[in-house]
Amino acid sequence: MAESVEMVQLLSADGIMQSGATAEEYLPYIEKLSDDELRQFHRDMVVIRRFDVEAANLQRQGQLGLWVPSMGQEAAQVGSARAARDHDHIFPAYREHAVAMVRGVDVLGIIGLLRGTTHGGWNPAESKNFHLYTLVIASQTLHATGYAMGIALDGLHATGNPDKDEAVIVYFGDGATSQGDLNEALVFAASYQTPQVFFLQNNHWAISVPVSVQSRVPLVQRASGFGIPGVQVDGNDVLASFAVTARNLDEARSGAGPRFIEALTYRVGAHTSSDDPTKYRTDAELQSWIARDPITRFETWLRSRGEGDAFFAAVDEEAEDFAADIRTRTHELRTPSTDKMFDHVYSDPHPVTAAQKQWLEDYEASMGSDS
């Protein structure tokens, strides 16, 4: 049966800094952060939540076909993303909006995915190695593992120089833990001792199916069966998410092999704008998680350290401006040229795509110009 698992938490739900052996172990990672860096955590979380609300509104107004809300998961995402170094590689699933923003992605690219203007949205090479969203559950865990195998083959981990060492972090959810691809990724990662962190955001629901259907044991325990050290963290605690990820990335970079983090969090919103969570979960459960909100607790802690109203008001204003800019630019996003269907099916010239592109051009020309 399930053993009890100790969850790493630095800030309690009411914003009180924790003490004790586990907290002491991770506090050094927090003590290295400057006040500005701590403020940035808050800014990241507030801005991306406002973005999330704006995108949901745009969907309701018919501007997006679908929206994938991230509300409630900001601390797990911001904490882990801020722990990665610029030269690390990040492989997301499709709800990692905060991670994208932290890596410098223009999150209008995410809007484009859901407005039907692109399947990609950004260039990983120009976005601090934040790779594209992957919609087939757990597929990206193998890509991340292969990439990490490449780092190892290149000899760019365990060099003894932490500034040179690289690592990979891959995001996935509790539903993904049932997929074969994640399990194969864990096998390959263990076999090749890849410099890699598996970051599970357990938001407790895979659309309408509770995590109890995916696993009878805490998911973090799965890792040990693969020979991979695992740790469970309070994913609504941005400081704990940061510290645990920083430490595990350091270990992976140093050549200690792959690591597994289970961040306990909650999908406060629907799976997507097409979902109706009231059909399968209780309001009492939802309220119990809202009481553990990641932004509220971090704000409480910042205020306890002397941060004043002016800072929080300025962040709120920044978030409003960010959302307004997204709204404006969403309306400006246009359907791409039909060339986009054909131009990158292959890298090398291909007779079929070339002929069909030409055919479509001729066909459209034959229909006259009404565009």
Add this chain to the structure above:
Amino acid sequence: MSEKLITNTDAPHHAGSRDGEAPRPARKAADTAELPLAKAINAGLRKAMGDDSKVLLMGEDIGPLGGVFRVTEGLQAEFGEKRVLDTPLAESGIIGTAIGLAMRGYRPVCEIQFDGFIFPGFDQITSQLAKMTNRHEGQVQMPVVIRVPYGGHIGAVEHHQESPEAYFAHTPGLRLVSPSTPNDAYWMIQEACRSNDPVMFFEPKSRYWHKGPVDLTGSAAPLHASRVVRTGSEVTLVGHGAMVTVLLQAAELAASEGTSVEVIDLRSLSPIDYSPIIASVRKTGRLIVASEAPGFVSVSSEIAATVTEAAFYSLEAPVLRVSGFDAPFPPAGLETIYLPDADRVLEAVDRAMAY
């Protein structure tokens, strides 16, 4: 000058009897080697790995064992464990990690142990590998080769004799090729390794042990070109892989019965090089497409439809297909009935001639 050697097949029954072909030019011994098809792929892989340090092999049992067909024999000893990876037993894992390695700048060559074992990797091939460059709008290339021993004639158990190429030919973003001779195998595997797109390299496993001349100093023919391997005037036969040998046998028998048959080795299944096929059909007026795979929604169906569109007024008879039956590949005791042989091809030749 290498063209004559490239057009050779290793089928002994047609040697010296092809219509309209000049005698093979004499060559120095060092330029050519007489190799079985499996060894030719081995030599081609060795050359590709020597030419480009980013080429690496990955698959099940491909290290010390050299693969169940010994195609990679000796390569791990020569290039080391970082260039020849014995992977865990997981096809999706092999393809999925190859995608990540390609993102990192490597050029992985994956071995799938048997045709029928490719399906655990189907999702990574069709939903990820094939679409990755498109999804990235050209910002990422996917130079991944997937080697697939395929087809029957080896008397093996279920899942070991299948021809799954149509599943992949249906997927934009993939390239599919299949050599029929050792010489093509040697050159085409190198071309596949040089491709910046995913290439599925279908190896006709029943031909693995058949020897043929390999021109080691020539140059590669275009990877996606089909080729006339026997000229004739009344019927055109098209096929790929092991079927080419059957078609050449059928052509020989037809010739003895007074029917002149042209044979085209498809070589590439996606894209298909139609020029030699259509030129041939304009000459013969009759086309028969043969494959071991089931005929329903097959590469053969596609060729039949396209040639009908492109050369309708040249056709003297409907395009006919000679295929495996639309039933699961049978127990090996029935494989000679299931797989098209020269007689089944000749029956179709007779039907085409009767129109």
